[in-house]
Amino acid sequence: MSKQIDYSLYLVTGRELLPPGKDYYESLEESLQGGVTIVQIREKVTETREFVEIAAKSKAICDKYNVPLIINDRVDVALAVNASGVHVGQTDMPVDVVKRLLPIGSIVGVSCNNLDHVKVAVNDGVDYIGIGSVWSTKTKSLTSPLVGVRGVGVLLDALEGTGIKAVAIGGIKSTNLLRTLYGAVSQIGHILDGVAVVSDIVASQNPQNAAANLSAIIHKFKAQKHIVPAMISTPLTSEGVLKQVLDIFAAIKKTSPLIHQITNTVVSTQSANITLALGASPIMATSAKEMQDLSKIPGALLVNIGTLVDDTKEGMLASGLYANLARKPVVLDPVGVGASQYRKDTINELLDTWQVSVIKGNAGELAALSGTSEVESKGVDSVGDGFKDPISFVRNLARKERCVVVLTGKVDYVSDGKLVVALHNGHEMLGRITGSGCMAGSCIASFCAGQASLPHDDEIITRGFANQYMLCAAVGGITVLNVAAEMAVASGNVRGTGTFLSALTDALCQLSPADIVSHASIRICT
Ligand code: 3NM
Numbered sequence: 001m002s003k004q005i006d007y008s009l010y011l012v013t014g015r016e017l018l019p020p021g022k023d024y025y026e027s028l029e030e031s032l033q034g035g036v037t038i039v040q041i042r043e044k045v046t047e048t049r050e051f052v053e054i055a056a057k058s059k060a061i062c063d064k065y066n067v068p069l070i071i072n073d074r075v076d077v078a079l080a081v082n083a084s085g086v087h088v089g090q091t092d093m094p095v096d097v098v099k100r101l102l103p104i105g106s107i108v109g110v111s112c113n114n115l116d117h118v119k120v121a122v123n124d125g126v127d128y129i130g131i132g133s134v135w136s137t138k139t140k141s142l143t144s145p146l147v148g149v150r151g152v153g154v155l156l157d158a159l160e161g162t163g164i165k166a167v168a169i170g171g172i173k174s175t176n177l178l179r180t181l182y183g184a185v186s187q188i189g190h191i192l193d194g195v196a197v198v199s200d201i202v203a204s205q206n207p208q209n210a211a212a213n214l215s216a217i218i219h220k221f222k223a224q225k226h227i228v229p230a231m232i233s234t235p236l237t238s239e240g241v242l243k244q245v246l247d248i249f250a251a252i253k254k255t256s257p258l259i260h261q262i263t264n265t266v267v268s269t270q271s272a273n274i275t276l277a278l279g280a281s282p283i284m285a286t287s288a289k290e291m292q293d294l295s296k297i298p299g300a301l302l303v304n305i306g307t308l309v310d311d312t313k314e315g316m317l318a319s320g321l322y323a324n325l326a327r328k329p330v331v332l333d334p335v336g337v338g339a340s341q342y343r344k345d346t347i348n349e350l351l352d353t354w355q356v357s358v359i360k361g362n363a364g365e366l367a368a369l370s371g372t373s374e375v376e377s378k379g380v381d382s383v384g385d386g387f388k389d390p391i392s393f394v395r396n397l398a399r400k401e402r403c404v405v406v407l408t409g410k411v412d413y414v415s416d417g418k419l420v421v422a423l424h425n426g427h428e429m430l431g432r433i434t435g436s437g438c439m440a441g442s443c444i445a446s447f448c449a450g451q452a453s454l455p456h457d458d459e460i461i462t463r464g465f466a467n468q469y470m471l472c473a474a475v476g477g478i479t480v481l482n483v484a485a486e487m488a489v490a491s492g493n494v495r496g497t498g499t500f501l502s503a504l505t506d507a508l509c510q511l512s513p514a515d516i517v518s519h520a521s522i523r524i525c526t
């Protein structure tokens, strides 16, 4: 019989982290009142007698709230206080021995840092695994590399079909919990059963509030699962996408959303001008110190790593976190990510820190981001003919990163992980000026912001995977720039690349809904 345990908010104790003057038992009880669903007593240096005493008293408190108590590492202590189970690490007592010693029906959990650990845990038939460390943490000195939010999903894959539960641990706080939950998902869409937290609860003066905050985020997230399948079941047609593009286009003109862009020094001016031409309002702020304030203004965030330096990286990390918290769409342009290890590491750090709504790149960039060698890049440019099967590629990458992916090229492909849309607009002149890809990023961000300003459940906006709203926004951003390029050349005002850039800005400025309808080529591939 399977044990019905609620792993959703798993408190691991840490008496050394209590604020000065805060009583351990009081803190424990308050955290239970705040919504902790399972407790692990973790005592690393305490003598056995004291450990047993703490465990027994903690057990009495947990019993009052009907919350199971797990003991870290020590089977004897668990037996002594009749705890619900034991949690072991990779260098502790082997799981089969633990299981032999504990009463039948006890819970056994094990810490896993990598795929090999998970495979062994599955083989051992544990009840749950703790995956970590997801984020950096000061609570425990770590002996293995960070798993990262996106790394958790890979380990969850290995649990498919086993019935083994999983919690993530390490550096989880109310500020990154939503990102952790969104990002830590298996290929077929299984989410974490819970998150384990030490300092965000224990180090708080008010552990009840701290736990309640975390609990509210978890419950809201879990409730959203029911929204998304309903959306997917509404089939989206090419006409439906075009209609949404027109609605968003009108919303941009009407609301002039703030498009916060942390972009490269090569294109900053023209990206700002293109944003203005579309009717949105650019701000090119880069300091981490102003990211929280900017996140409060409705709009969207664009992060472009074209001329990456450490100073702007700090701003990028902060900007996305705040945008996630404010439920603002985030667009990532991984410019030249294949060019250097520094860029690759940074993109991984960014994607592990916040949830993006849309990733846009050329074939070389998206190949580097996804780790395939099928397409190579030279600096910021893609080399060769692109992917053999671009449709499957964008769909898979969208699933993996749980966001909308835009693959730019002669034909542009956009996918939310379910649908793939092919866009056939554009002009070869776009390839002859610098920063046309970056301008496409600005246009996508403007459309994401326009979409977010329309009346619908704003929770859906930041949700990446299978998000038809953000899919339509990305299609709109690419389409208006490409149609404007066609119209710029058709205007007869283009004598070279310089006049092309001016004519492109003019055409975008003057673009009407009727122009979009008559020029747009939007085709659903699947
Ligand atoms: N185990 P906090 S990380 C106890 O990676 C523990 O297995 C980890 O503390 C692992 O929530 C960790 O304060 C500490 O970051 C988590």
Ligand code: MG
Pocket (backbone or CB within 6 Å): 072, 073, 088, 089, 090, 092
């Ligand atoms: Mg241990």
